[in-house]
Amino acid sequence: MPYPSEFKYTKEHEWIKADGKAATIGITNYAQESLGDIVFVDLPKPGSEVTVGKTFGSVESVKAVSDLFAPASGTVAEVNAELATAPEKINQDAHSAWMVKIALKDANELNSLMSAADYEKFVAEEGGH
Amino acid sequence: MRYLPKSPADREALLRAIGARSIDDLFASIPPEYKLNRNLKVPRQMAESEIVDWFRERSRENGDGYARFLGAGAYHHYRPVIIDSLISRGEFLTAYTPYQAEISQGTLQSIFEFQTMICELTGMEVANASMYDGSTAAAEAVMMAVRLTGRRSVAVARSLHPEYREVLATYGRHQQMPMTPVGFAENGRVDMKALEQAITAETACVLIQSPNFFGTIEGVAAVADLVHKQGALLVVSIAEAVSLGIVEPPRQADIIAMEAQSFGVPLGFGGPYCGVIATREQFVRQMPGRLAGQTTDRNGKRGFVLTLATREQHIRREKATSNICTNQALVALMVNIFMTIYGKVGLRELAKQNLAKTAYAAQQFSKHAQVLFGDAPRFNEFVVQTSESPQAINSRILGHKIVGGLPLKKFYPELGNAALWCCTEMTTRTAIDTAVGLVAESEGSARPGAETDVEEVTR
């Protein structure tokens, strides 16, 4: 599956789409494939702070839990309510099943993240192990 | 050794197949300086008849045929015989934890029924498959409240079982959980004024017991109001499960931590017992312990599985809701069968008998001694205050094959010569009358303020 070119990517398999001062965050298709059927997503409340590189929630399958790492710092503006009742949307389409929308603290933080092409390479190498 | 299914020839054959000359080859990885070159100094091997004799002697040394008035977190109720008939079946007794659901449906369905009945009895929405006991269940429930609220302080009623409070202190000591004790009022219930002062914006939860350690039923609704107003959670501990047959459960609680030993679990000198945590559905992901959930198989057939396992240690490791792995499954099965036997009508009748025996005993005692906390309703325990020390009384009556109430001075010095007496459906009128008579020997005749006679209802 092609990784959207307008997203940026982290080594922990989150994606972030910047839109001026706001950004949308989710996990990549590679991540949902590795996790298997997702049963629960634990997300922060609107108004809470997220810090780049630190955990801001977790995503669970039946047999595993994975922490979510913030690709950038900011304040949570909106949380995708659909995921509370239908977490499987992430399995169906990880790149459109967004998790949180944040007000960015510093848009420059995205500069150090991977482009779609870099991420694709990164994933190919990881998958090869 | 008769438990080992091998003949010498078998052992030879296995060694040959492995390519080892002797069993020592297979222990070669143990550094020689540590190898034990002598027999263990344990008693010599015994025949089965000798084992039976040895334990029978121990059983005799433990006293037989005593009438007992002890409660305090462990209750003597009748155990219907089919409990042991059923749990002794090898498929229950020797089964493993139901991780492989397809071949554990017996265990899993029983747990599902257990969870359901605990919910019905406690008025809560979800219940787990058991914790070690009531004391650790209370400690884990408090830690759950801390996780849920993000606050750290805990207010704990002094009328909660003293050993439960000790356990809570041990669990909380290294979790930065400051604990504030809250005293009890003249009626034996938690002191509402003191409680109000003890709850702050930092309070995660208030922990009370109902019926409390003195047997007194707490005014849970009023406590809940106070607690919730401050955004804290109410945790209620229940030590005498039979009370749920006749006493309204603490429906306003956020978490209930109970001890289900009364439901068909032998007293057994203190364990194994059966703790349970029950709570509201919204808190389920922070609840420790195993959970059985209903689902379907590939053919749409109903079945049961352990679920929400991501809370647990084998997945979450250091971030788990608890470290608990082994629980009290077989004992919970005893509880399950007991609840099924007595059921909707029987549990109520059982509880009523407990209430009646206790009311009679309290009334009789009050003719000769001070029965405390009479201004609030009680279930099957009461506190008797005497001029003679309870230790001396108990020594005296032990000779008559009666075990008296639990002396309370070491836990509640302010109560002086007080003891906690318990009556269940197993306590006979004769035993009560004898005990009262013996206590009266030191206490003298009728006291002022004796409890009024309970009306004898003719049938």
Add this chain to the structure above:
Amino acid sequence: MKHITRKATRHVNQNEGLIFEKSSPGKAAWKLPPLDVPEVDTAQLLGSFERKDLGNLPEVSEIEIIRHFTRLSTWNYAIDLGMYPLGSCTMKYNPRVNEVVSRFDGLANAHPYQPEKISQGALRIIRTLSECLIEITGMDAITLQPAAGAHGEMTGLLLVRAYQQSKGHPRKRILIPDSAHGTNPATAAMVGYAVENLKSNAQGMVDVGALAAQMNEDVAALMLTNPNTLGVFEQDIHKIADIMHAKGGLLYMDGANMNALVGKVRPGDFGVDLMHLNLHKTFSTPHGGGGPGSGPVAVKKMLEPFLPAPVLMTKADGTLGFDYDRPQSVGRVRAFYGNFGMFVRALAYTLANGPEGLRQTTEDAVLNANYIRKGLEGAYDLPYATPSMHEVVFSDKIQAKKGVRTMDIAKRLIDYGFHPYTTAFPLIVPGALMIEPTESESKEEMDLFIEAMRFIAEEVEEDPQMVLSAPHSTRVSRLDEVAAARKPVLRWKPS
């Protein structure tokens, strides 16, 4: 099926609904004797606290209860039916004399608070078991209070903390190998310690160099399982102990794998400072569908003052009693004294064995595991060539090429009449098959197991779908765990 399963076959199995579905008002399985005291007016006594209704609790008769639970029981696998090859679970025979003696009236009906004068039998059981366990572990003192292994671990770490505190400061971290059971890190967190992972070396053992590098005055203890979760004895155990002790750290041993050591070597002799035991593993107390267990913690002398109170003692008059005057105790970890019912069973097991029986048991356990290892070599990938003790770990590497994983093989094993082995643990072996037969398995049962596993390996090559869609012979096929986790249904509700 190409191969005939010799151990297991289908037979007619009763269906049974939930007990609530059989309930009907007026049915009863109980009867109370008449009251010998005056009846009470509950409304008068309890007022607004009177409970009028017990909701949806069932009303059924005794025979329905007998049939209900008997039918349910027939849906379970159990040790009494056949082998559980579960690694580190030690699913050994649960002797029935244990059940009989624990039910003697004086023991079964003893109230924990009854006077010590009429509790000498129970106290003597506690004393005798304690002495046996101390001798078996090579330690100096013991507490029987913890209710299970994890509870014992927690107690152990509380002791570690108390000891380190008495030496100046409690320190901050506990070292835990990446091969460890999940209860280890979960417990460390509960006692306020941070967990630091210790990587295993290429042989799956403790990397002594890494340990030396990571050990410092901030580390309170190392939690070690020995033999480790691969079933391998840590040969460098003296080096490991020395490294810990040189910097004031303690060596804690998780005793889950004691079944490989009893009577052959004692942890106290090879440098362990404290350890827990699992009576429901090594000492034959029944698993009962998930518990109860018992997790005693044995310690070296210097940790004795910190043990949970009360501690058993011999009084001046020679009788036994409990000593509550323990100022340095870490406190209680539970009400009363521990899972006494399990002490009785564990002691009965020890008496039935005696010193020779215990040693022979350990030898048979190790013999059995090695026989199975030999029997499966070639059919399954063996990730570590190191010698196995009482358990062996294979991986699904060969079968994974056909898209078949350890869980699938495990499910197919069910059709051959066995309970699965431990899948996907230890975490250091991807796709692990962790097998511990215990001493309770005969050559016949093990040959059937080896044969079944080899048949399945062939099936993976010839007909992988058969394995992927297993089990085929059970009451229920694979259950939808995803739906169960997404929308949990945790109780029955009336429709």
